[in-house]
Amino acid sequence: MEDIRKRLERSRGKTLWIVGGRISFDARTAVHANIAIRNGLILGIADRSGPGANYSSAETEALDLSGHLILPGLINAHDHLEFNLFPRLGNGPYPNYEEWAEAIYKPDQSPLAEHVAVPEGVRLWWGGLKNLLAGVTTVCHHNPYVASIFDSDFPVRVVKRFAWSHSLAFGKEIPSAFSSVDSHVPFIIHLCEGTDEKSAEEIFVLRGLGALDRRTVIVHGVGLGAAGHELVEGSGAAIIWCPTSNIFTLGQTLDAQTIMACRRMALGSDSALTAQGDLLDEIAFANHRHGITPERIYSLVTDGAADVLRLRSGEGMLRPGARADLIAFKDTGGSPADALVHAGISRVELVILGGQPTLFSPEMTKRWPDEFRASMESTRVGGVERFVRAPVRWLMEETRKHLGDRFCLAGKEICS
Known part of the structure; x- marks a missing residue:
């Protein structure tokens, strides 16, 4: 070797x-x-x-x-690499991600127990291979960066330069995480991941925390209403769309008009816990089932995704x-x-x-x-x-x- x-x-x-x-x-x-x-x-x-x-x-x-x-090479704007050996979990639709998480989190029972037993490093490698097989060369892993794995012959490039919090419910110290990055670094958070009133209100909560501007990247955004979308567009924030994950957990996703109109957007596969498959599966769903034009989809996984993630080395072109x-x-x-x-x-x-x-x-x-x-x-x-x-x-x-x-x-x- x-x-x-x-x-x-x-x-x-x-x-x-x-x-x-x-x-x-x-x-x-x-x-x-x-x-x-x-x-x-x-x-x-x-x-x-x-x-x-x-x-x-x-x-x-x-x-x-x-x-x-x-x-x-394609850019996958959202994944949780360590969860791609898992089967889809849940029996939705759920009104929001918190109820989904509560329903599926049974760590001492199958199938979670045996899948979690697979060492995290092994699971991260499989997540990298999922992306590689789908033509992805850059992926944004919405969890801590594991340098010992990602910096050592990993099969895809994992985005390193961003700040993040999981969500309003499960994240910690969101204002400090947001303020820790300069104006050229994205801050990524699951937000408005639901169809209920609580989910719709999350965008206004985030604004109240002082964490909404052009750095902000919202994963999912399904619960955004008209006022919420106006706030996103006015702030210059971006959205990462994960359609098959949304359909599985929530029963709906962003509509085609929103996808076509949003100025800053990228496509993400999410993980196997909720998604149908890989990034190419998301691309096929977006076009064949949701009616998004091929040209728009191309941008969502190339230059548009590079803009959302603030990639500056020519990724996506x-x-x-x-x-x-x-x-x-x-x-x-x-x-x-x-x-x-x-x-x-x-x-x-x-x-x-x-x-x-x-x-x-x-x-x-x-x-x-x-x-x-x-x-x-x-x-x-x-x-x-x-x-x-x-x-x-x-x-x-x-x-x-x-x-x-x-x-x-x-x-x-x-x-x-």
Whole structure:
């Protein structure tokens, strides 16, 4: 393993040209071009007849992605990574999140008891893999940042620069948490997660605490009434929408008109405790079941999400100087937005995080040098085989000690 890591580090000093594919520039626009990557960043994007198409040297590698559509890595604005092995819990709809939590919290009973017994570090890794398989390269984990795990070869980038509180009911010292961040750092809180009058009032309580301005990011917001939405828009605050989680727990979610009109919004998967699956499942629901346009959805998981989370390194877009986070689908000729809303995990052929591949489809493994393939382990989730840069065999062994041979990742059965 150490020899593989040394070879991967050496590869970071080379320029990688990704050639032959169609590159997404926005929701509607993709052109045939080549991307140059070096030291984890996009050096440039050139016409495919320019340098890189046939260029090879000791300092350069070329990867042919002909027949593929290349998008920026997706941004999942809300997850609880340690809860993605769990089944959905509850028998809603509930009027608010407090009643849901009271109904499902039975830590000494199955299925909570055996799932909580899986070590937290193992569960966090599985949460990272859930996101990786769905083409996510950046995720916001609404819980403490675990540096010993997230800073050590984790398969996705976990947002580190934000302040948070769980909610008005379960959070602590909200005013001090809010005031601890400067004007360029988001403050994230579950708010108005319900359909009753108490939930609707939470936005006004938050304002009374002095914790509502452009830094504020509201997760869910289902209970916001007309006056609440006006307050959110006027303050410059943002909303993270988690539709399938809302439908499961509350029986409703934000309406399509609100989704289309909200100036600052992102999409989140939430965790398997309440959500249908992964971020691609949320994307499909938003389009197929809720009527949100492909173009709007594309923004909610790329540049719009980067704005909500105050990401400043080019996440959510493909441009020179940005982090080299990208994904590839088989190209069917449509727009990037149309391809995205029809994608499931079986469509994700390649994920690159910071210039390094973290996921291959079986077909994609044939296109990469040996040192990259050697660092991957095979997994099959929901019947889809992928090779990922993760300790899959160890994760399976540790999980089986508590859950047996059959268990699921965000509702999809896992095999090794």
